[in-house]
Amino acid sequence: MDFTLSPEIDALRLKVRTFVADEIEPLEADPASYNEFENIRMDLRDRMRAKARAAGIYAPQMPTDRGGLGLPMIGQAALYEEANRSIFGPSCINCAAPDDGNMRLLSMVAREDQKDRWLQPIIDGAVNSSFVMTEPHPGGGSDPGMMLTSAEKQGDKWIVRGRKWFISGAAVAKHFILVARTDPNPEEKRRHLSAFLFHRDQPGWKIVRRIDNMGPDEHGGVCELEFDGLEIADADRLMEVGDGLKATQIRLGPARLTHCMRWLGLAKRCMEIAAEYTSRREGFGIRLADRESVQLKMGELAHDIQIGRLLVMHAAWMLDQGDFARKEVSMAKVHVADTLQKAADVAIQLNGARGYSKDTILEWIYRYARCARIVDGASEVHNMVLARFYAKEGQDFWRWGS
Known part of the structure; x- marks a missing residue:
């Protein structure tokens, strides 16, 4: 299992990073960018989608013959993480839930005439x-x-x-x-x-x-x-x-993992905001970043995020091999959901009142993060799945490979 990105995928990842930083992230600071439900206005989203399409970073998960990038799951993991450096990023490059999972399911199981009628308009951003x-x-x-x-x-x-x-x-x-x-x-x-x-x-x-x-x-x-x-x-x-149960399994397994890919981007953004603030904020004659208590929080958070990235990449690699990766997806889902909430909480704590206010996007992420442990199967359900796998496999639960 080598998670080194190919030069082509890494180049796309960097394009997404630049696009998000230059085009999407600045929108977060403007109240006019938001609709009444605190998401990006859909007309603005559609304008950004046109820019993303022109930049060649649109619909990473869809086949190239339908206007996407045709990336494998490991490539999607790298791009989705970069996209969700901004709270608006996934929607602007058309890899946000629920469309992301619906497009994936239709692309995999629908007839060609169904794809033309039901899938293509979602890819195009028409519906x-x-x-x-x-x-x-x-x-x-x-x-x-x-x-x-x-x-x-x-x-x-x-x-x-x-x-x-x-x-x-x-x-x-x-x-x-x-x-x-x-x-x-x-x-x-x-x-x-x-x-x-x-x-x-x-x-x-x-x-x-x-x-x-x-x-x-x-x-x-x-x-x-x-x-x-x-x-x-x-x-x-x-x-x-x-085949309805089969359809849900085909959809929900990868969808849980793509949630994790995006959540890792948000967790990294939280840490970035915390690092920037603690590097310049002083109290009692010392920068917050130089305090051991702050370093312990930041180190632990970096550790948890990297564990999540490895869990996600492992599950993505297994899906690319044709495995259902049920056990691996459940492990990623539980850990990354916890990590996102922890990242938002730590970042708010280190930013103090600034983090609790709307001067940053941390309080937005904090509220959004709470649903991560519920959506697409509560953490308790996924832990039950893991317990069943262990009861069945014993020591082979930790076997190498698939």
């Missing part, structure tokens, strides 16, 4: 997308076996009824990927779900509410949806009947 899976109690969350939203076959159409919530991006999305129960047998736990594609303008469903949260929100927030007779043509079914 936003949403993945519709999570349900309120007693429906499915981390356990998809509990899913209650149903899709019933009637002729050449499927009729959808049920309720979903905490659906990322739904408020602005036009293209949706829906997972629903197609086998009513409650004992069936593997082939009970199927995946479907639908457009915002189709009747038979509605957004009940955009759920308020700590924020800041990704574009489209998180919403509660109700389905009351949505009709989806069988031609808009994604994969085969009963």
Whole structure:
């Protein structure tokens, strides 16, 4: 496992670093750059996307024949980390959630005609997308076996009824990927779900509410949806009947890892802000950076970030080899989520009142970081996964290679 970047990927990484520093980061200081949900205004985002496309750093994860860079997962890890040096970076180069995971899934499993209709507009930035899976109690969350939203076959159409919530991006999305129960047998736990594609303008469903949260929100927030007779043509079914669980696994594994790639960029930005401030702030005749207590915090944080980067690269390398890397992705997800929150907390503490204020982006990152231990599987769920792997593998849990 050699994580040395190829000259081509490293050159792209440096291009992203320069673009983010010169074009995107300055936008953070201007209140006019933000929408009412504390994210970059979408019209401004679209202008930056045009610049990113012209710079040759747009859609790193997508195939070159569809306008992307066609990078392997290890290349995406390097670029996503650089992109999220700015809180606006991933959205501006089109590698932000939830579109990132949705594009990846459609690119991997959709038919060519489905890619033309449902995927290409997301790549082009013409539409936003949403993945519709999570349900309120007693429906499915981390356990998809509990899913209650149903899709019933009637002729050449499927009729959808049920309720979903905490659906990322739904408020602005036009293209949706829906997972629903197609086998009513409650004992069936593997082939009970199927995946479907639908457009915002189709009747038979509605957004009940955009759920308020700590924020800041990704574009489209998180919403509660109700389905009351949505009709989806069988031609808009994604994969085969009963492949819904497979579709979620294909999407969510890499999506968890790309979250980690971006979070590492934010964690490094927090440390950078802390380092700059402590290097010039003095108290009681000594710079903060020269105090042992500050050095201990900074050293520990640098250590944790590097562990996270190695975990992410290992999982990315395994995905590039064709492995599902479930164990490796779970380890990265738990560690990097904790590291992001720790980085924001340490940086705020070292900046004092300045960090708690909106004079820096640290308080933005701090609030955003809290969701990292919940989204795409709570840390406790991933630790359960790791415990099951250990119970099954024993000492081979730590084997070398895949």
